[in-house]
Amino acid sequence: MSDISFQRGKALPLQVAGLLLALMASWLLWSGIYKPLLLGLGLFSVVLSAWLAQRMGFFRHPISLRALLRLPAYWGWLLQEVVKSSLDVARIILTPSLPISPTTVELPAATSTEAGRVILGNSITLSPGTVTIDVHGDRLLVHCLTRESALELKELEAQRRLARLELG
Amino acid sequence: MTETVLDILSWILLCLGGCFVLIGGIGALRLPSFYTRLHAASLTETMATLLIFAGMMLQAGLSLATLKLAAIMVFLLLTGPTASYALANAALQSGMRPKAGRLDGSFEGEQT
Numbered sequence A: 001m002s003d004i005s006f007q008r009g010k011a012l013p014l015q016v017a018g019l020l021l022a023l024m025a026s027w028l029l030w031s032g033i034y035k036p037l038l039l040g041l042g043l044f045s046v047v048l049s050a051w052l053a054q055r056m057g058f059f060r061h062p063i064s065l066r067a068l069l070r071l072p073a074y075w076g077w078l079l080q081e082v083v084k085s086s087l088d089v090a091r092i093i094l095t096p097s098l099p100i101s102p103t104t105v106e107l108p109a110a111t112s113t114e115a116g117r118v119i120l121g122n123s124i125t126l127s128p129g130t131v132t133i134d135v136h137g138d139r140l141l142v143h144c145l146t147r148e149s150a151l152e153l154k155e156l157e158a159q160r161r162l163a164r165l166e167l168g
Numbered sequence B: 001m002t003e004t005v006l007d008i009l010s011w012i013l014l015c016l017g018g019c020f021v022l023i024g025g026i027g028a029l030r031l032p033s034f035y036t037r038l039h040a041a042s043l044t045e046t047m048a049t050l051l052i053f054a055g056m057m058l059q060a061g062l063s064l065a066t067l068k069l070a071a072i073m074v075f076l077l078l079t080g081p082t083a084s085y086a087l088a089n090a091a092l093q094s095g096m097r098p099k100a101g102r103l104d105g106s107f108e109g110e111q112t
Helices: A002-008 A013-031 A036-055 A065-094 A114-126 A147-153 A157-166 B002-030 B034-060 B064-093
Strands: A103-108 A130-136 A139-144
Touching: A013 A036, A065 A114, A065 A157, A065 B002, A065 B034, A103 A147, A114 A130, A114 A139, A114 A157, A114 B034, A114 B064, A130 A147, A130 B034, A130 B064, A139 A147, B002 B034, B034 B064
Parallel strands: none
Antiparallel strands: A103 A139, A130 A139
16 A cells, blocks of 8 residues: 555665664674673564664654754753652642542644654643643644643743754 | 762662652552542552652663663653553543542533
């Protein structure tokens, strides 16, 4: 079916070789044991991973190297958000009256790439108190534990940070 | 001296992580519905993971083990939300609407 081949995308030999090499290097580094059995298992895992990646359309959505270099700054901001919202949620859970006000909110993804949408959705889910429950087109449906956290999401700070990550 | 300080620091981190696991568990019991319980789970999944892994990395010191711990932490933090999303989206797709208010304050071009 043509639909599926579009989903998988065309994999350039160079991209595949790069992925295989990177995967094999990390296997060797992290295993540190160079016996034939383990090397064989490593080779099998690497080829299987590359095949699965291809099936999932990994090669259709290239992520630029420059965006990867800017990732640590984004993670730093995300860490702050995670700590803040964790303390909020912990406080709510431990308050006897359980002051929750579940709210759903629909947000624009404000990014054209699929990788961007995944990063955004996962970032929102990662912060306690907000969970992405649906993605359709370029809209995200987010369930929030409190109305306040929904209002905070409406300020679209994450979208701005993501835009900086992708283009900047 | 520095070892003692690192030890104390790592124990503080590990204990705090344990506390967050506990709070997440309490939350999963106390919160009233499927979607709200997901939030408690994400407390365990995110904050507790960060704290416990930071504590373990301090115990491991500058070694390959620390690098492996860091890699495991990153993988957990990448896959955790994906699993949460799969769970939440499966619930939504099978017709379970969240009992929740909608935020009406609209942004540009919003039609809901």
